[in-house]
Amino acid sequence: MxxxxxxxxxxxxxxxxxxxxxxxxxxxxxxxxxxxxxxxxxxxxxxxxxxxxxxxxxxxxxxxxxxxxxxxxxxxxxxxxxxxxxxxxxxxxxxxxxxxxxxxxxxxxxxxxxxxxxxxxALGAKDGAIAHCGTGSFWGVQLGGAQKFAGGWGYVLGDEASGHWLGRAALSATLETVDERRCATDFSQSLLAQYDGAAGIVRFATHARPEEIAALAPLVCSAAAQDDPLALALMQAGAQEITQSLTALGWHEGLDLCLTGGLGGEYHPYLPPALQARITAPAAxxxxxxxxxxxxxxxxxxx
CATH class of the missing domain: 3.30.420.40 (ATPase, nucleotide binding domain)
Structure with a gap:
């Protein structure tokens, strides 16, 4: 030293x-x-x-x-x-x-x-797990003071269930409604109107910064809360990513889970009951x- x-x-x-x-x-x-x-x-x-x-x-x-x-x-x-x-x-x-x-x-x-x-x-010194979903995302488990992580590889190759992932998925799914590969919904129609059609969505996505695409996530959450089928499907897909990632890291029943980041808590209603039962507020x-x-x-x- x-x-x-x-x-x-x-x-x-x-x-x-x-x-x-x-x-x-x-x-x-x-x-x-x-x-x-x-x-x-x-x-x-x-x-x-x-x-x-x-x-x-x-x-x-x-x-x-x-x-x-x-x-x-x-x-x-x-x-x-x-x-x-x-x-x-x-x-x-x-x-x-x-x-x-x-x-x-x-x-x-x-x-x-x-x-x-x-x-x-989120956890202080105690055992538990976090699912962090902000502009990006990652998963973490803390056991006996040791930390283990997955995800966090950025918006190009990862960041599943993040704000960017959710915003991009909303735009992509909306384009699928234009191709009639998905049924149009009020939410998809509102995005088409917001960007002046499919060409406008492509133009925006081509030049948008990650945080600009992530800014669409609250719109998905709001539409899902109103039972829009497309928005609900996107939130459920994000919850599935969280569940699979935490399970792979070693989360098990009895271990507390903190949903962190600006978007994390929005997935609460869409997670399996076993995960919902262990959700606790972050310590800090x-x-x-x-x-x-x-x-x-x-x-x-x-x-």
Whole structure:
């Protein structure tokens, strides 16, 4: 351990509530917090996904640090010297994590994808599982302190049951009604009207950002709540993806489940009774999980 890392670790041992910096970045929001789990200052920025837009994610993080410093009336140099944990969407492995570390000015930082802070925030230290459905999606199980994940591979190849997946599926299914491969419904007709026909849907989807397509998900949820057949079929398909993924990870009856992300809770009515019976509210938001992981990291004194 370096002298600097040793000093940080000793300081954290002697002051367990010492302030840390935590960043939780996803396809819609990037939250940056300074302090502790119990007492912190927070700023909320735009999207941060290093796979779909690396430079944009870096700029979002840097802009958020500057905004947080202004809020705290703290010099940027002081904030970037703090122990820092970053959990951000699109970190697909060690190479991407190293690339992000190199692009940012933090001197003592751990980088992962955005799944560990979501799981830690939702469950704390207890055993359980999460199905996280926001702009993207992933699944996680925590048993005996060990975390196991699936999904989170991005909107091109994965993110089943996510906002993007649901919005894209709605547009695709609507085009199938034009081809008469599906029966038209009030919901499909409303999407055709919204985009001025099939050509408009294709034009929009060709150029839309992931979060723009994900913005259609609430329309699917609303239509399903009104028993629109097409919207109901889409919500049921998403619930099936959740069920299959959690089962593959090892979820079993008796293990609590948290539905997280802006869309997660919307799947509750469509899940099997065994899963519904174990649904519990998340203990805390992912940014709190990120703060907890930042504190763990600082105590370890990792260089």
């Amino acid at each position: 370096s002298d600097k890392s040793y000093a940080i670790a000793e300081a954290m041992k002697n002051a367990p509530d010492a302030n840390v910096l935590a960043i939780d970045g996803g396809g819609t929001h990037c939250r940056i917090a300074y302090g502790s789990c119990e007492n912190h200052s927070l700023v909320d920025m735009g999207a941060a996904n290093v796979s779909s837009d690396f430079e944009g994610a870096v700029n979002t993080i840097l802009g958020g640090v500057e905004a947080l410093c202004a809020k705290l009336q703290m010099p940027v140099a002081d904030l970037i010297a703090c122990p820092c944990y970053i959990g951000v969407a699109g970190v697909t492995g060690p190479q991407m994590a190293a690339r992000l570390r190199k692009a940012l000015p933090f001197s003592h930082v751990q980088v992962t994808d955005d799944r560990p802070p979501a799981l830690r925030g 938001a992912p940014i709190i999980g990120a703060l907890a992981l930042a504190s763990d990291f600082a105590r370890e004194g990792v260089a």
